[in-house]
Amino acid sequence: MSNTPSVSRSVAVTVNGTTYQRDVAARTLLVHFLRENLNLTGTHFGCDTGHCGSCTVIANGKLIKSCMMLAVQADGAQIETVEGLAEPDGSLSPLQQAFSDAHALQCGFCTPGLMLASKYLLEHNPNPTEEEIRRGIKGNLCRCTGYVNIVRAIQNIAADSAEKGDLVK
Amino acid sequence: MSTVFTDNKTDTIRWTGKSIPRKEDDRLLKGQGRFADDIRRHNEAHVYLLRSPYGHARIRSIDVSVANEAPGVIYILTGEEVAVLQKPFMEIAPPPGGLMEDYCLAVGKVHFMGEPVVAILAETEELGRDAADLIEIDYEPLPAVVDGQAALQAGAPLVHEEAGTNVVWHGVYDWGDIEGSIAKADKVVKIDRLHFHRFTSTPIECNAAVVEYYPGSGEYTFWCNNTMPQFAAMFMGPALGIPTDRLHFVTQDIGGSFGNKITTYVYLTICAILAKKSGRPVKWTEYRTDHILGGSHGNERTFSDIVVPVMADGTILGISAAAIDDAGAFPRYEPLGSVIWSQVVPNVYRFRDVRIDFTQVVTNKCPVGPNRGYSRLQHMWMVERVVDIVAQELHLDPVAVRKQNYILPEQMPYETPNGCVYDSGDYPRCLDMALELIDYPKWRERQQTARGTGKIIGIGIGSTLDSGTNNFGQARIINPQLPFSGNGEVSNVKLDLYGEVVVTIGTTPQGQGHETTAAQVVSDILGLHPDQVRVLIGHDNARNVYTGFSGTYASQFAVTGLGAVQGAAEKLRREIVQLAAGVLQADESEIALRDGSAFVQGQEERAIPFIGLANIVFANNATMPPGLDVSLNCTYTYRPPFKVPDVEKKFGNLTLTYSTQIHASVVEVDEETGQTTILDYAAVDDSGRLIHPQIVEGQVHGAAGLGIGAALYEALEYDEEGQLLTSNFYGYKAVTAIDVPMMKTAAIESPSPFSPNGAKGMGEGGGAPLHAICSALQDVMRQKSGAIIKDSYNPSERVYWLLQNAEKSRQGVSVEESGHGL
Numbered sequence: 001m002s003n004t005p006s007v008s009r010s011v012a013v014t015v016n017g018t019t020y021q022r023d024v025a026a027r028t029l030l031v032h033f034l035r036e037n038l039n040l041t042g043t044h045f046g047c048d049t050g051h052c053g054s055c056t057v058i059a060n061g062k063l064i065k066s067c068m069m070l071a072v073q074a075d076g077a078q079i080e081t082v083e084g085l086a087e088p089d090g091s092l093s094p095l096q097q098a099f100s101d102a103h104a105l106q107c108g109f110c111t112p113g114l115m116l117a118s119k120y121l122l123e124h125n126p127n128p129t130e131e132e133i134r135r136g137i138k139g140n141l142c143r144c145t146g147y148v149n150i151v152r153a154i155q156n157i158a159a160d161s162a163e164k165g166d167l168v169k
Numbered sequence: 170m171s172t173v174f175t176d177n178k179t180d181t182i183r184w185t186g187k188s189i190p191r192k193e194d195d196r197l198l199k200g201q202g203r204f205a206d207d208i209r210r211h212n213e214a215h216v217y218l219l220r221s222p223y224g225h226a227r228i229r230s231i232d233v234s235v236a237n238e239a240p241g242v243i244y245i246l247t248g249e250e251v252a253v254l255q256k257p258f259m260e261i262a263p264p265p266g267g268l269m270e271d272y273c274l275a276v277g278k279v280h281f282m283g284e285p286v287v288a289i290l291a292e293t294e295e296l297g298r299d300a301a302d303l304i305e306i307d308y309e310p311l312p313a314v315v316d317g318q319a320a321l322q323a324g325a326p327l328v329h330e331e332a333g334t335n336v337v338w339h340g341v342y343d344w345g346d347i348e349g350s351i352a353k354a355d356k357v358v359k360i361d362r363l364h365f366h367r368f369t370s371t372p373i374e375c376n377a378a379v380v381e382y383y384p385g386s387g388e389y390t391f392w393c394n395n396t397m398p399q400f401a402a403m404f405m406g407p408a409l410g411i412p413t414d415r416l417h418f419v420t421q422d423i424g425g426s427f428g429n430k431i432t433t434y435v436y437l438t439i440c441a442i443l444a445k446k447s448g449r450p451v452k453w454t455e456y457r458t459d460h461i462l463g464g465s466h467g468n469e470r471t472f473s474d475i476v477v478p479v480m481a482d483g484t485i486l487g488i489s490a491a492a493i494d495d496a497g498a499f500p501r502y503e504p505l506g507s508v509i510w511s512q513v514v515p516n517v518y519r520f521r522d523v524r525i526d527f528t529q530v531v532t533n534k535c536p537v538g539p540n541r542g543y544s545r546l547q548h549m550w551m552v553e554r555v556v557d558i559v560a561q562e563l564h565l566d567p568v569a570v571r572k573q574n575y576i577l578p579e580q581m582p583y584e585t586p587n588g589c590v591y592d593s594g595d596y597p598r599c600l601d602m603a604l605e606l607i608d609y610p611k612w613r614e615r616q617q618t619a620r621g622t623g624k625i626i627g628i629g630i631g632s633t634l635d636s637g638t639n640n641f642g643q644a645r646i647i648n649p650q651l652p653f654s655g656n657g658e659v660s661n662v663k664l665d666l667y668g669e670v671v672v673t674i675g676t677t678p679q680g681q682g683h684e685t686t687a688a689q690v691v692s693d694i695l696g697l698h699p700d701q702v703r704v705l706i707g708h709d710n711a712r713n714v715y716t717g718f719s720g721t722y723a724s725q726f727a728v729t730g731l732g733a734v735q736g737a738a739e740k741l742r743r744e745i746v747q748l749a750a751g752v753l754q755a756d757e758s759e760i761a762l763r764d765g766s767a768f769v770q771g772q773e774e775r776a777i778p779f780i781g782l783a784n785i786v787f788a789n790n791a792t793m794p795p796g797l798d799v800s801l802n803c804t805y806t807y808r809p810p811f812k813v814p815d816v817e818k819k820f821g822n823l824t825l826t827y828s829t830q831i832h833a834s835v836v837e838v839d840e841e842t843g844q845t846t847i848l849d850y851a852a853v854d855d856s857g858r859l860i861h862p863q864i865v866e867g868q869v870h871g872a873a874g875l876g877i878g879a880a881l882y883e884a885l886e887y888d889e890e891g892q893l894l895t896s897n898f899y900g901y902k903a904v905t906a907i908d909v910p911m912m913k914t915a916a917i918e919s920p921s922p923f924s925p926n927g928a929k930g931m932g933e934g935g936g937a938p939l940h941a942i943c944s945a946l947q948d949v950m951r952q953k954s955g956a957i958i959k960d961s962y963n964p965s966e967r968v969y970w971l972l973q974n975a976e977k978s979r980q981g982v983s984v985e986e987s988g989h990g991l
Contacts, residue, residue, distance in 0.1 A: 027295060041207040042200015044424070046373040047457035051898030054373050082200035092198060100194040103863045106680030106871065108197030109204065109374045109424025134906040141898070143373055143425050144680045145867060146874025147906040 011075040015040065016084030024071045031055040033071035034081060042082035042112045046141070053140030056113035057081050063120040065139070082112030085119070095119055095157055102153035106144035114140045118154050127158050184689040184699055185926075188863035192684040192704065193422075202422040205377035205394040210450035213379065214243050216440060217297030218453075219287040219304060220463060221279035224315065224533040224891015225326060228278055229307040231287060236303040241296030244447050245304075246288040246439070248276035254442055258404045258435070262504045263648045266337035269329040269531065271499045273408075273438040278311070280328055280498035281533050282893050283462025285436075290443045290451065313533040313891035317471050317495035320530040328498055328531040337496055337529040338504035338647060342511060342819050344586035345522035347478075350486035354478030354987070358559050361981025365547040366962040367469035367495070367885040369540055370875055371903055372679070374424020375455035376433045376464060380440035382448070389441050390417045390711075393433070396426040396677040397720035398708050400502075401434035408438060416441075420707040423679040427875070428539030428722055428933075429465040430679075432501045458897040465538030466885055468506050469495040470547040477555050478522070483563060483570040487522030488555060494529040494547075497536040504529045506537070506544035508646045512636040512823040513545045513935070514587050516552040517596045518574040521586045533891040539722060541875055542635075546936025549633045550961055553940035557629075557947045558957060562984045567944065568604070571632060572597055582922065588820040589636075591827045592857075592929070593919035596632060599853040603630070603833035606851035606913040612835050616952070623840045625952055626848070629944025631832040631937035635856075637724030637930020638825035640811040646819050655811045656725070656825075659714040660733035662691060662741045663802040666787050668765065668780030670695060672704040672737075675719025676730050681932060682864045683726060687734045689860060690926075694738040695745070696762035714804055724930035727860055728826055729807055732925040736805030744799040748782050751794025807925065826921045826929035829855040832873065832937035836945040843969025845881055845946065850912040852937065858920045858927030865931060866914050872934025873912055878904035880942040884962045950975070957982050 007026040012019055015038060022037050034040045034057070043066060046054035055066040058080040066079075085093050092100065095115060105111040114137060121128060121136035128136060133154045134147070142150060196202050233245045257270040270276070275286045287304055291297035312326045319325055320335040328335055351357055378393035395401050398418035406413035423430065436453065444451040455464070471493045478486040492510075496503040507529045514523055556574070560567040576583050578595040585591065609628065616626040642654030660674045672687050684706050688699035695702075708719055718729070742762065749767030750757040753775050761770045768776035785792055786801045814821025835849040854869050882902040886894045895901040920927030943958045946968060950956040954975035960967065971978055 025293075025295070035207075039209075040200070041204075042202075044204070044374070045206065045454070046375065046424075047898050049457060049897050049899055051903075052373055052457065082198075086199050092195065096198040099198055100190060103188075103191070103867045105194065105197055106682070106867055107372070107374070107423060107425045108193065108202050108680065109372075109422075111197055112200045115198070130911065131907075138905040138907045141373055141903050141905065143370055143427070143875060143903070144871045146870035146872075146877075146912065147909050148870040148874075148912060149867060151906065151911065 009072045011072055013074045013077055013079060015079045016081060026072055028071040029067050030069040030071050030074050031066040034066060040081055040083050044109055044112060046109065051141065053117065054110050054113045056116045056140060058116055058120055063117060080116065082115060085115060094160065098153045098157035102149045102156055104145065104149040104153035110140060110142045114142065114150060122154070122158060127162055130155065184692040185860050188861055189685065189689065189699055191682050192688060192699065193682060204374055204422050204424055205392060206454045208379045208392040210379055210381060213450040213452045214290050214292060214447060215294040215297055216443060216451055216453040217289045217291065217294055217301055218285040218459065219289065219301040220459065221275060221282055221284045221286050223279055223308055223310050224282045224313040225311040226279050226308040227311060228275060229309055232305040233287065236289065236300040239300040239303055241292035242289060242300045243292065243449065244290040244443060246274065246443060248272060248274040248286065251442070252276045255408050255438065256410065258408050260500055261644065261648060261651065262338050262500055263650065265332045265334045266500050266504055268332040269500060270331055271501070273435050281535050282891055283459065283535060284498065285439065285463065288439050288443060290447055313889065315532055315534060315887045315889060315891050317469065317493040317530050317532065320532050321493065321528065328533055335530045337500050337531055338507050339528045340507065342523065342525045342527060345487060347487050347489045347522040347524045350478040350522040351476065354486055355481040356479050356563065357985045358477040358479055358562055359983045359985065360475040360558060361473060362959060363472040363475065363551055363554050364960045365470040365550055366960060367466050368879045368883045369466045369885060370427035370429055371461065371901065372425030372427060372429055375457060375460040376430060376436060377454040378437055378440055379450055379452045380437065380444045381450040382441070382444040387411060388415045388417055389444065390419060391437055392419045393437060394420060394423045394430055395433045395437065396423060396430040396679060397722055398677065398710060399715060399717045399719055400431060401437060404434045405438055405441070409441060417711040419709045420677045423677060426679040427541040428543055431722060432465050432536065432538040461901055462893055462896050463535055465540065466497060466535045467540035468537045468544060468547055472551045475555065477559060479559055479563065483560065483565045483573045485518060485520045485559060485574050487520045488552065489524040490551065491526040494527070495532050495534065496529050497534040498531055499536040501536050502538045504647050505644060508643050509544040510548035511587055511819065512589055513549055513634045514585050514589070516549045517576055517632045517634060518552065519576050520574065523586055534887055541872060542933045542936040545636060546939065549935050550939050553631060554943060554958065557944050558982065561947060561951050561955065567630060571600060571630060588822055589824065590822045592921040592923050594827065594829045594855055595917060595919055596829060596831065598917060599829050599831040599855055600630065600632065602915050603831050603851045603853045606915060607833045607835055607849045612849070625838045625840060625949045627836050627838065627945035627949035629834050629941045629946070629948055631940030631944060633830045633935025633937045633940060635724050635828040635830055635931050635933050635935050636824040637828060638728045638809055639723050640814065640821065640823050641718065642811060642813045642821065643823045645816050646814060649816050654813045655808060656718050656729060657716045657806050657808045658719060658729035658733040659716050659804060659806040660737040661714045661802065661804045662734065662737040664779055664783040666783055668778060668783040670697060670702045672702060672734060673713040674730055674734060675708055675713065675715035676726060677708045677721045678706060679721060681721065681726060681868065682861060683730060686731060686860045686864065690731050690734050691738045694735065694742050697765060701765055716806060724828065724933045726930065727928035728809065728924045728930050731860065731928065732807030733805055735925055736807055737803050740803035740805055741801065744801055744803060745782060747797060748785065748799050749777055751797055752777050752785065810923065825923050826857060828857065828929040828931040830935050830937045832941040834938070834941040834945045836942060836949065838949045838968055840972060843965040843972060845963065845965065845968055847877065847910045850910045852912055853915045854931065855917045855919050856931035857924065857929035858918055859916065860928055862916065865916065868932040869914055869934065870912065872932065873938050874904060874909050876934060876936050876938030877909055877942065880939045880961065881964060882908060955979060
């Protein structure tokens with residue numbers, strides 16, 4: 001029986017460069033903290049088992065599923081979410097643009113997680129092979145695209161970056 | 170054929186037909202979409218559903234007394250109270266299916282694992298879940314029935330005692346002369362059993378809703394992701410004892426549906442009751458495990474006693490079979506699937522003599538609902554299996570047998586044995602293109618060189634149709650009392666106060682890009698850039714236009730949705746031209762539209778911008794030219810040209826368009842493990858005139874991805890007690906990026922002569938990967954010992970078993986030399 005009253009903790013979490021100080025119930029998952037406490041609803045909740053990847057964010061430089069981490073564990077962490085991807089002027093980043101150009105999104109629900117996974121992949125492997133791309137996003141489920149155009153978008157951005165020599169943003 | 174494009178456009182640019190950037194993308198890429206779980210209401214309370222752990226059990230008692238005192242609990246609803254507050258949901262079926270009682274919470278007994286039994290409303294979802302742990306339910310487990318054929322046996326456990334049978338609906342479909350075909354055939358191929366398995370599409374966004382009740386008006390608002398809201402209203406209004414217009418549905422971004430979000434009215438009813446009881450906005454977001462346990466599964470179908478009269482050259486004359494469709498515990502959208510398959514009776518083939526004895530049953534499993542390819546893919550899979558088995562058993566080439574039997578392009582429009590009119594298409598050409606994409610001769614060679622290496626290569630074809638734009642009159646074949654026929658969608662296109670063009674449609678897009686394609690159509694008619702057209706997305710029956718058919722399902726938007734948008738935009742164009750002609754003192758024939766202005770052709774300085782026209786109508790109407798009656802607010806309902814089908818003969822045109830999907834797959838099977846790897850894959854589609862080729866191709870990819878998953882990885886498997894063994898993404902292996910190949914695609918455009926724009930509905934696909942992969946596996950088995958692929962689901966263990974047990978798999982399959990009647 002788990003009727004333990006929620007214990008509240010104070011946390012300070014930096015999300016996309018802004019530090020938020022909040023009191024949260026100790027059992028709050030990071031994904032719910034982002035969505036409900038911070039109203040950053042771009043990070044989505046798609047399963048309760050850590051499989052679908054729609055809640056994927058980057059925490060302290062690591063690609064994680066935010067339903068698999070408690071908000072209290074993120075105390076002091078630097079989190080990157082989809083809301084931080086666009087350019088400061090609001091225009092799409094090259095990665096976002098590549099997704100749009102290749103029609104790598106349909107319903108758009110898995111897209112934030114997939115973009116974070118893609119960003120992480122390209123930061124660690126700027127010129128991935130198709131197989132490396134597929135392995136890099138295998139933790140993110142998409143039911144609309146058959147992954148074809150997602151893989152192409154990542155291939156395109158990798159090729160673009162290689163040509164221009166700039167870092168993937 | 171008719172054509173979309175207005176002849177009197179002022180601009181040569183045609184936006185339709187181009188893959189322009191999607192209007193939806195910017196917000197979705199920035200995480201600024203508005204999905205159902207993103208909606209917040211002040212003072213909202215949260216619903217947690219306690220579900221049945223049993224497949225079938227009587228509820229002896231439910232004790233909520235301790236839970237009622239738990240922190241944060243606002244209200245606890247059980248079936249006992251629901252039975253007072255709710256009338257059983259309407260059933261589409263006549264008796265016996267029509268006698269089955271369906272409530273939003275289990276009343277008296279549970280019928281499937283995952284059925285909601287108690288709804289807890291609490292201050293937070295977590296507190297609701299805590300309280301659920303304190304509820305004591307005394308269950309008396311009952312024997313479960315988990316197989317369609319078993320459900321028909323005498324003495325089988327009854328899922329619904331009140332119906333006295335597990336049969337939802339039974340009917341015999343008989344067209345042509347199957348006995349005559351059997352008598353004159355050179356050979357008769359018999360197959361005892363084929364089984365199409367249960368799987369589902371698992372949209373990554375689960376079901377969700379925020380529901381608010383307004384005591385002053387008796388109205389409920391559902392911010393939700395239901396994808397056929399007026400269908401939901403039709404069930405909910407009578408169940409709650411209120412007029413359906415008190416049910417206000419609002420949808421915005423929806424994270425996939427594939428049909429699975431059509432039957433959520435059961436859950437919305439729970440929320441409605443709790444919202445009224447508590448006086449609080451009520452929020453419910455489904456967990457993935459709950460979605461897979463109690464959401465919406467695809468129809469499982471068993472075909473038996475399949476008899477196929479064939480000529481020696483491989484010409485198939487007909488098919489006779491019995492079909493048992495397993496609907497799970499409650500009919501809900503069913504038994505519509507018991508007729509919807511007959512949209513594609515001969516699939517893409519010319520055979521004319523068909524008899525299908527169709528029975529739909531209930532079992533102690535999750536209720537089914539529409540699922541991408543709904544009801545047609547099961548039937549077309551059977552037909553494709555028949556084609557491959559005939560080819561193998563008669564030692565014919567499966568490609569040649571297909572070409573031998575395809576309906577030919579010169580036969581279009583082609584009336585099928587049951588009166589469906591295939592509008593256009595070129596199946597042989599699509600097949601040739603698919604074979605070219607995979608380089609068919611190369612793989613036939615490699616197949617030879619692979620022999621003896623422990624790897625076997627198989628090549629398979631899946632030929633299918635994606636029938637779209639339902640004639641809802643087909644529901645009368647199920648129940649002649651139903652007051653349904655035809656179809657339709659409605660759109661409003663207007664200038665707003667400042668001259669901006671604003672479009673609303675009754676649809677509920679889930680990734681199909683309606684904002685973009687509607688803007689393309691409007692832009693061509695009004696001489697605009699799509700960026701100048703604002704499309705308000707989603708269904709809102711209190712504020713926007715809608716019909717009873719409104720929604721997004723059944724491969725129809727390109728026809729019904731864009732047909733409505735086209736009609737409304739043309740009406741608005743006529744009004745703009747009338748008004749501009751009056752203002753500019755020109756003849757209407759001289760007026761042209763470009764870039765948000767109306768002007769006199771050849772004298773472009775004589776012009777008025779849309780904002781000027783809007784000003785006259787909305788804020789300055791004393792200056793209106795005399796004799797005009799314009800609103801600049803134009804609504805049009807597109808109604809496809811349908812007739813009510815002949816219910817007795819089960820005859821009529823059941824959909825307006827028939828897109829083609831022909832897939833070719835190359836697989837490699839490891840003899841030691843049975844593991845199947847896809848080496849090459851091609852999908853050729855013909856969706857008529859393409860409005861946005863990239864969006865169409867994207868949906869082809871998506872349908873193929875889900876189909877590949879279903880063929881090799883995804884199955885909803887129950888044990889004999891009705892326990893679902895694959896109730897989350899641990900057990901239900903939704904395909905990942907490493908399971909799907911980089912498929913090749915090509916398209917041809919055979920414009921539909923029946924649609925308003927030459928386009929055909931598409932998106933569902935016809936389950937072509939299931940057919941193509943089974944076909945390729947059959948090709949693998951042909952090279953070994955001739956095992957027969959009898960199931961649509963072929964994970965490694967089954968392929969391995971087939972390699973080892975060819976003789977067992979061949980039991981019940983025979984070829985008789987000449988026909989002697991059934």
